[in-house]
Amino acid sequence: MRILVSENNIQRRVGELAALINRDYAGRRLLVLGILKGSLIFLADLVRRIRVPLRYEVVVISSYRDGTEPGAVDFYGELPQAEPDEAILVVEDIIDTGQTMSKLRRWLDAHYNRSVGLCVMLDKQGRRNNVVELDYVGFTLETNDFLVGYGLDYAGGMRNLPFIAALEEGETE
Ligand code: IMP
Ligand code: MG
Numbered sequence: 001m002r003i004l005v006s007e008n009n010i011q012r013r014v015g016e017l018a019a020l021i022n023r024d025y026a027g028r029r030l031l032v033l034g035i036l037k038g039s040l041i042f043l044a045d046l047v048r049r050i051r052v053p054l055r056y057e058v059v060v061i062s063s064y065r066d067g068t069e070p071g072a073v074d075f076y077g078e079l080p081q082a083e084p085d086e087a088i089l090v091v092e093d094i095i096d097t098g099q100t101m102s103k104l105r106r107w108l109d110a111h112y113n114r115s116v117g118l119c120v121m122l123d124k125q126g127r128r129n130n131v132v133e134l135d136y137v138g139f140t141l142e143t144n145d146f147l148v149g150y151g152l153d154y155a156g157g158m159r160n161l162p163f164i165a166a167l168e169e170g171e172t173e
Helices: 007-024 040-047 099-111
Strands: 002-005 029-036 054-063 073-076 086-095 116-124 136-141 164-166
Touching: 002 007, 007 040, 007 116, 007 136, 029 040, 040 054, 040 086, 054 099, 073 099, 086 099, 099 116
Parallel strands: 029 054, 029 086, 086 116, 116 136
Antiparallel strands: 002 164, 054 073
């Protein structure tokens, strides 16, 4: 595999995102909604750097990937209720085609009577086919590579790598 974003660069960027969020949501209360399983590690790092009072909840979304190709999207469980004074911020690992996020957006819009912020670690723009508006982006990559690490998996593994890497030929069989 080829490392695209080092552990140091990830941690520095998480700090910068938290600083933006602290500024934008100053004086508010946050409901941070993590999309599992991919965002688990990003969520854990990010919330520990946010200084605005918050609670976090999680929902599980599976996009059934046949190896590295996108497939159907499944949502599990229910979206949590938000208190009237809570601002909602969704935390996701990666946007690829945008299919998952545009479905999630519809689900969020149907459920919440307010705008919902969206924070993603990686915006992988190589094969986007759904328009998705992102409020906070860790890294934008023009690549089509399949990425692993920092929560991203290949066939369930490699989520625990502390960096973000591209799989190379021969590694995806
Ligand atoms: P999308 O629906 O094509 O935008 O893909 C969204 C979901 O697919 C993400 O939430 C990830 O779970 C997964 N995914 C997309 N690209 C990658 C990748 O490069 N590595 C690992 N998982 C990915
Ligand atoms: Mg995901």
